[in-house]
Amino acid sequence: MNRDQKFEAFKALHQQQGTAFVMPNPWDAGTARLLTHAGFQALATTSAGYAFAAGKRDSFASLSRDEILINAKAIVDATDLPVSADLEDGFGRDPTRCSQTIGMAIDIGLVGGSIEDATGDPDEPVLPIGLATDRIRAAAEAAKDRGFLLTGRAENFISGRPDLADTIKRLQAYAEAGADVLxxxxxxxxxxxxxxxxxxxxxxxVVMGLSGQAYSVPQLSAAGVRRISVGGSFARAALGALRRAAEEVMHQGTFTYAEAAIADGEMAALMDQTKQSDRS
Structure with a gap:
């Protein structure tokens, strides 16, 4: 599919009635290929998963816009599926910065992305609603008629402000400002x-795989959810398997972890088959 076709397919997934679709979160090109082969219909990047792979903490202070977009481009290039991106806070407080980020995301082939209202400041964990809404409005204007679904994120519940009424108020404001998904x-x-x-x-x-109760796709669909992501939880699951394997070898001297590993031949078949032209 070309980019326009990916956008139309992505938009259509959000218009389905009755059943939510799952949009898992690869953190590099290899995991994008694996999840594509698994049969999902769309993918999304994860700043947390990328940060873990890069040996960094998932935070505004650790990850630059350039590296997030380079990682997203690698994922876009590794799959024929529509890809949406975790664009954190737009990489700047000013609405203009959010607008620029959306433009750059579109230029690398992304068909969706999210802008959040968290600040990383414990004294002011989320932005004032007026500024947060202005940022979504600027992002929506940058995305208008360019084949890009904008997600507006309200971060109260993961920023130490479990305020449902304010969360709903924010999401309603973001929708009015032009967000396509909330x-x-x-x-x-x-x-x-x-x-x-x-x-x-x-x-x-809705994101699953974090702390708290894990609801099923049918349960979330019945609640009215249209899209389900997994955030960094697939990355943490993979790292958990790595740690268990390492601890087995280190403390038991055995290698039974390999029984659950994907076969080398299967992995080879999933990966890019292009040969380097300068290799004889």
């Missing part, structure tokens, strides 16, 4: 998820 990570239970889906007028994304 997302409030860390909602505490299915009742809160149902309430958010009922009170906002755009498709809602």
């Amino acid at each position: 997302y409030a990570p860390g909602l505490p239970d299915i009742d809160a998820i149902t309430t958010v889906c009922r009170e906002v007028g755009k498709p809602v994304n």
Whole structure:
């Protein structure tokens, strides 16, 4: 699919009625290929997963816009599926910075992306709603008629402000400002998820795999969710398997972990088959 076709396919997934689609989060080109082969219909980047792979903490202070977009481009190039991106806070407080980030995301082939309202400052964990909305409005203007679905994120529940009323107010403001999809990570239970889906007028994304109760796709679909992501949880699951393998070898001197590993031949078949032209 070309980029326009990817966008139309991605948009259509959000318009499905009754069943939410799962959009998992690869953290590099290899995991993008594996998840594509698994049969998913769209992918999304994860700043957390990328940060872990780069040996960094997932935070505004650790990750630059350039490296996030380079990683996203590698994922776009590794799959024929639509790819959305975790664009953190837009990489700047000013609305103009968010607008620039969206333009750069479109230029590398992304068909969606999210802008969040977290600050990383414990004294002011989320931006004032007016500024946060202005940032979404600027991002939406940059995305307008360019084949890009913008997700507005309200970060209250993962920023130490478990305020459902304010979260809904923010999501409604982001929808009015032009966000196509709405997302409030860390909602505490299915009742809160149902309430958010009922009170906002755009498709809602919910993340699974974090702390708290794990709801199924049918349960989330019944609550009104349109899209489900996994954030950095697939990356943490893979790193958990790595640590268990390392501890087995280090402390037991055995190698039974290899029984659960993907076969080398299967991995080879999933990866890029292009040969370097300068190799004889």
